Amino acid sequence: MQPIADADAPKPEFDLSSSEWYLNRELTWLSFNRRVLHEAEDPRTPLLERIKFIAIVSANLDEFFMKRIGGLKQQIGAGVRETSLDGRTPRQQVEECHACIRELEARKEEVFRQISALLENKNIVIERYQDLLAKEKKQLRDHYHKNIFPLLTPQSIDPAHPFPFISNLSLNLLVSLRYPKSKEISLARVKVPVGSGTPRLLQVGKGDHFVLVEDVMINNLDMLFPGMEIESCEIFRVTRNANTEKDEEKADDLMAMIESELQERKFAPIVRLEIGRGMEPAHRGRLAAELELDKGSDVFEVPGMLAMRDLFELVSLEYPRLHDPPHHPIDHPQLLSQRSIFHIIRDAGSILLQHPYESFSTSVERFLREAAVDPKVRGIKMTLYRTASKGRIIEALVQAAQNGKQVAVVVELKARFDEATNIRLAEYMEEAGIHVTYGVVGLKTHCKVILVVRQDFNCLRRYVHIGTGNYHTVTARIYSDVGMLTSDEAIGKDATELFNYLTTGFMAKRNYSKLLVAPLYLKKSLLARIDREIALQKEQGGGLIQFKMNALEDGDIVKALYRASMAGVKVDLLVRDTCRLRPGIPALSENIRVISIVGRFLEHARMYYFRNGGNEEYFIGSADAMKRNLEARVEILCPIELPELMNELRIVFDTQLGDNRSAWDMVPDGSYVQRTSGSKEASNGSQNLMIARSDKRLKDLL
Structure with missing residues (x-):
C-alpha cells in the first residue's frame, strides 16, 4: 500500500537567486540549432529540405559568432568578470560555446556526407574538379576564364606588402608558390568572388552536377600565377564582430551614426577563423597571428565544405518530390469579399490573421493597398523593423503619400543586419513625401503596428493592424505569425498614443487602456x-x-x-x-x-x-x-x-x-x-x- 503524502508537510525552500536554477542563454540557443540540424538528419524530411536545414544552421552559426561571441569577447576585452544569471563569466561562456559548436559542426559535416550520398542517387552531385572528364574540365576552365578570372585580385604577402584586409564571411585562398629553381616560398591571398552574380556552385556537364567555385580556382592557378610553381593552396574564412553600436544619445545625426557603425563593422575585430583540413601548421599560426586570434581556441578546422550557408543554391533546384509539398496560403474566409476591407473590419469588429496559413498579401498588404487609394482615408501611420527592400508595403505607402494622405513611418535604423536596407528605404520614403522618424532615442522600436485613420460617416474612425511578425512579404510565407485587424475604439486610441510617443519620445502621462x-x-x-x-x-x-x-x-x-x-x-x-x-x-x-x-x-x-x-x-x-x-x-x-x-x-x-x-x-x-x-x-x-x-x-x- 502506497503511503499517503502529508499535505501539510513543509515544502522545500528554494533560493531563486541561485544560478543552479537558470540555464545559459547562449548554450540553449545552440541547443535549438541541434534541433534544427535534426530536421536534416530526419529521413522523414525530403532530401532538398534536409539540405536547407544544414544551410540554416550554418547561417545561424555565422550570425551567432558575429553577435553573441563577438559581444562576449568584447566583455572579456573590457575585463568584465561579472557572472551571468546562470553563474558563468564571459570567458567561461565563450569556452563552452566553442566546445558545443565544434561538436555541432562535426555532426553537421557527417549529416551532409550522408545526404550527399542520397542526393547522388538522384543525380544531384557536388563533384571534385579532379574527378571530372577532360571535356568537363575544359568547359569549366573556359567559364572560369571568361566569368571569374577578371574579378580576381591576387595579393602578395611579404615585407613589401602588408597582410591584406580580409572581409567578413569571405572565402579566401592562401597560395604558397615559388619561382622555378628557387627554394624561397612566397605567399599570396586570393579572395573567392562568391556573390554579386557569381554562384558558389558551378554547373558542369549534363544534369545537376556541380563543382565548388574555389575548387575550379585551385585547379587553374596557372592563370593567376603564370610561370610560377604552386606548392600548396589552402582555404580559409573569417568572421568579424558585428557589435559596433555607438551611444545614440550623443549623436547629432542618427542616420549618419548608423552609417558610421556599418563602416566600422567592416573592419571590426575577427572572432573566428575557419580553415580547410590539412592546413600547414605554420600557415595556421601565421593567419591566427596576423588576425590577432588564439590559434587553439579561435581556429576551427573544417574537414569538408566551408560556408555551408551557400547550400541554399542547391535548395532552389526544382525537384518537387525532394521538397515539402507546395503550400499556398488561403485567403482569410472573412476577406473573400470585394467590399471595402474597412467595411469588413468594421462589421466584424476584429479579424485574427494566421500566417503563413492565411495570405499576407490579401490581408495586411490589402489593408495598406486599399488605404492608399480609398478617398476617405486621411492618414496612415506604421512601424517598420524589417521589410522587403522592393515590396508592395513600400509601394502602398508611397502611393498613399502621392494621393495626398498623411503618411508617417517609424523606421528602426538599428535592426541588426538590416541597417543599410532601412537607411535606403527611409531616404526613398522621405523623397516620396512620407514623414519618416526613427523612434525613441535609446530604444529599438520592435512593435508591429499600422494605424489607418478614415472618415466614416460623420467622424474619424481608426483601423489598426497589430502583429507578431515583420511587415515582410518574403518571411510572411515561411514564418509562423499571428496578427489582428481591428476597429476597436480603445485599441485605436492606444495606437494613436503609441505613435505620438514614438514620434516625440515624450513618455510622461501616456495612458493606455488596452495595450501593454x-x-x-x-x-x-x-x-x-x-x-x-x-x-x-x-x-x-x-x-x-x-x-x-x-x-x-x-x-x-x-x-x-x-x-x-x-x-x-x-x-x-x-x-x-x-x-x-x-x-x-x-x-x-x-x-x-x-x-x-x-x-x-x-x-x-x-x-x-x-x-x-x-x-x-x-x-x-x-x-x-x-x-x-x-x-x-x-x-x-x-x-x-x-x-x-x-x-x-x-x-x-x-x-x-x-x-x-x-x-x-x-x-x-x-x-x-x-x-x-x-x-x-x-x-x-x-x-x-x-x-x-x-x-x-x-x-x-x-
Missing part, C-alpha cells in the same frame, strides 16, 4: 498577471498560464513562473529557442512544461494566456520574455477579446501542445527529447495540421 506597452508597462503587467494567477490558484485552484514565444530569457519572468509552479499553477511554455527556465524539478518547476516546435516554418508568434479564474485573457504581440525586449525596446501586447478569436488562439495552443511530430520536450537538465508517435495523424505535426485546418475552413465556405 514596453518599456514602462509591459513587464510590470506580465508579472502582475502571474501573481494574480498565483493568488487565484490559492483561492480556487485551476491556475493555468500558457506562453508561446521565441525566447524566455528575462530572470524576473523566470522567477515569477517558478513561484507560480510552486503554488500549483500549471505552466505551459512553447519556447522556440533560448530558455533559461528548467522544467520538471520536483517542488520547484514540476508544474511547468517547456516545448519547442521545429518544422518547415519558423515559429515566430508571441502569444500569452492567463486562465484568470475563468475570465480568460489572451494577448498577442511583438515581445519575447527577454530583458532587452521588456526593458530596452518599444514593444506591445494586444488583448484578444472576441470569443471566436480567443477560440482560434486556443486551437493554436492546443494543436502545438499536442504535437507528436515536431515537438521537443525539455527535461530538467536543459536537454531536449523529441516526441514520437506511431499514429498517422500525429506524424503530420502541428504545422501540417494548421495547413489542413486552414484549407478545410476555406472549402467549407465555398
Whole structure:
C-alpha cells in the first residue's frame, strides 16, 4: 500500500537567486540549432529540405559568432568578470560555446556526407574538379576564364606588402608558390568572388552536377600565377564582430551614426577563423597571428565544405518530390469579399490573421493597398523593423503619400543586419513625401503596428493592424505569425498614443487602456498577471498560464513562473529557442512544461494566456520574455477579446501542445527529447495540421 503524502508537510525552500536554477542563454540557443540540424538528419524530411536545414544552421552559426561571441569577447576585452544569471563569466561562456559548436559542426559535416550520398542517387552531385572528364574540365576552365578570372585580385604577402584586409564571411585562398629553381616560398591571398552574380556552385556537364567555385580556382592557378610553381593552396574564412553600436544619445545625426557603425563593422575585430583540413601548421599560426586570434581556441578546422550557408543554391533546384509539398496560403474566409476591407473590419469588429496559413498579401498588404487609394482615408501611420527592400508595403505607402494622405513611418535604423536596407528605404520614403522618424532615442522600436485613420460617416474612425511578425512579404510565407485587424475604439486610441510617443519620445502621462506597452508597462503587467494567477490558484485552484514565444530569457519572468509552479499553477511554455527556465524539478518547476516546435516554418508568434479564474485573457504581440525586449525596446501586447478569436488562439495552443511530430520536450537538465508517435495523424505535426485546418475552413465556405 502506497503511503499517503502529508499535505501539510513543509515544502522545500528554494533560493531563486541561485544560478543552479537558470540555464545559459547562449548554450540553449545552440541547443535549438541541434534541433534544427535534426530536421536534416530526419529521413522523414525530403532530401532538398534536409539540405536547407544544414544551410540554416550554418547561417545561424555565422550570425551567432558575429553577435553573441563577438559581444562576449568584447566583455572579456573590457575585463568584465561579472557572472551571468546562470553563474558563468564571459570567458567561461565563450569556452563552452566553442566546445558545443565544434561538436555541432562535426555532426553537421557527417549529416551532409550522408545526404550527399542520397542526393547522388538522384543525380544531384557536388563533384571534385579532379574527378571530372577532360571535356568537363575544359568547359569549366573556359567559364572560369571568361566569368571569374577578371574579378580576381591576387595579393602578395611579404615585407613589401602588408597582410591584406580580409572581409567578413569571405572565402579566401592562401597560395604558397615559388619561382622555378628557387627554394624561397612566397605567399599570396586570393579572395573567392562568391556573390554579386557569381554562384558558389558551378554547373558542369549534363544534369545537376556541380563543382565548388574555389575548387575550379585551385585547379587553374596557372592563370593567376603564370610561370610560377604552386606548392600548396589552402582555404580559409573569417568572421568579424558585428557589435559596433555607438551611444545614440550623443549623436547629432542618427542616420549618419548608423552609417558610421556599418563602416566600422567592416573592419571590426575577427572572432573566428575557419580553415580547410590539412592546413600547414605554420600557415595556421601565421593567419591566427596576423588576425590577432588564439590559434587553439579561435581556429576551427573544417574537414569538408566551408560556408555551408551557400547550400541554399542547391535548395532552389526544382525537384518537387525532394521538397515539402507546395503550400499556398488561403485567403482569410472573412476577406473573400470585394467590399471595402474597412467595411469588413468594421462589421466584424476584429479579424485574427494566421500566417503563413492565411495570405499576407490579401490581408495586411490589402489593408495598406486599399488605404492608399480609398478617398476617405486621411492618414496612415506604421512601424517598420524589417521589410522587403522592393515590396508592395513600400509601394502602398508611397502611393498613399502621392494621393495626398498623411503618411508617417517609424523606421528602426538599428535592426541588426538590416541597417543599410532601412537607411535606403527611409531616404526613398522621405523623397516620396512620407514623414519618416526613427523612434525613441535609446530604444529599438520592435512593435508591429499600422494605424489607418478614415472618415466614416460623420467622424474619424481608426483601423489598426497589430502583429507578431515583420511587415515582410518574403518571411510572411515561411514564418509562423499571428496578427489582428481591428476597429476597436480603445485599441485605436492606444495606437494613436503609441505613435505620438514614438514620434516625440515624450513618455510622461501616456495612458493606455488596452495595450501593454514596453518599456514602462509591459513587464510590470506580465508579472502582475502571474501573481494574480498565483493568488487565484490559492483561492480556487485551476491556475493555468500558457506562453508561446521565441525566447524566455528575462530572470524576473523566470522567477515569477517558478513561484507560480510552486503554488500549483500549471505552466505551459512553447519556447522556440533560448530558455533559461528548467522544467520538471520536483517542488520547484514540476508544474511547468517547456516545448519547442521545429518544422518547415519558423515559429515566430508571441502569444500569452492567463486562465484568470475563468475570465480568460489572451494577448498577442511583438515581445519575447527577454530583458532587452521588456526593458530596452518599444514593444506591445494586444488583448484578444472576441470569443471566436480567443477560440482560434486556443486551437493554436492546443494543436502545438499536442504535437507528436515536431515537438521537443525539455527535461530538467536543459536537454531536449523529441516526441514520437506511431499514429498517422500525429506524424503530420502541428504545422501540417494548421495547413489542413486552414484549407478545410476555406472549402467549407465555398
